[in-house]
């Protein structure tokens with residue numbers, strides 16, 4: 001059990017983060033004044049449709065934004081009181097992959113097709129544990145492959161990524177991410193490229209690892225159903241902003257923002273095909289949303305009032321830990 005004390009101080013604080021892209025059509029604020037905290041031994045879900053700014057937020061934390069098109073306009077990302085945005089490349093290396101690991105949607109992009117799986121895991125282990133000998137490294141590889149429930153680990157070590165299935169490849173990527181026992185794992189849509197059964201297995205695996213290692217997780221998905229499986233808290237993103245945050249149960253039982261309600265309604269049921277996922281929210285996430293004066297969801301919102309066009313909603317406290325940016329939220333408790 002985690003003591004209440006552990007919850008007092010966040011392990012990661014994202015403060016007022018704004019990131020822009022230079023595009024042919026001008027500056028696009030992909031992430032706009034985003035704030036959130038990640039607490040030890042908890043999982044935070046970031047959810048929103050395609051283009052909302054989830055990956056740009058994740059990439060900012062590990063400073064892997066595309067150069068030179070992306071610019072961090074403002075903000076702080078505090079990890080153990082150190083601002084990641086102020087670190088030099090050497091200092092960054094001691095955090096990225098060591099304290100904070102990331103896994104992405106497509107495992108093949110994280111794996112080198114021409115190297116055997118064992119070699120790829122060994123490289124990461126060696127990078128962060130310089131004193132281990134060959135036998136210790138091999139034992140550690142086997143241990144990691146067992147931890148990620150990869151059958152027959154001794155055989156896998158000598159295989160190439162293309163020789164194993166997509167689900168197994170994602171397990172290898174998770175093994176690499178865990179090689180340095182990070183305090184934070186950022187998983188950006190890690191199961192989207194996999195079929196439903198394998199997706200459920202990978203989610204179960206991340207849940208188990210989180211339980212055993214007590215690491216904190218940021219789990220990014222466009223599917224609130226998947227987030228609910230794994231996360232204690234949820235941050236809902238829309239057009240570069242977090243528009244609602246709260247404990248997962250509160251978000252589901254008591255959604256305050258019409259967009260959150262829309263996302264809940266679009267969780268596919270067993271009978272539906274996954275393709276129907278976003279059908280219930282009509283329209284698209286606007287680009288260049290920072291130029292929109294009022295609420296950025298106004299043009300898609302069935303509950304919008306005339307004032308929503310001109311007044312940007314400020315953050316309102318619904319109840320403890322549950323915050324929303326909406327002028328007419330569903331559930332204000334008095």
Ligand SMILES: Nc1ncnc2c1ncn2[C@@H]1O[C@H](COP(=O)(O)OP(=O)(O)OP(=O)(O)O)[C@@H](O)[C@H]1O
Nearest residue numbers: 021030049050051052053054055056057066069222
């Ligand atoms: N390399 C890039 N160049 C220009 N604009 C970009 C680039 N990467 C992202 N953007 C813009 O930043 C915004 C946020 O993109 P981001 O990739 O964070 O979305 P996302 O929420 O992760 O979406 P998805 O669910 O599709 O992964 C989008 O408007 C996108 O067009």
Ligand SMILES: [Mg+2]
Nearest residue numbers: 054055056188
């Ligand atoms: Mg993304």
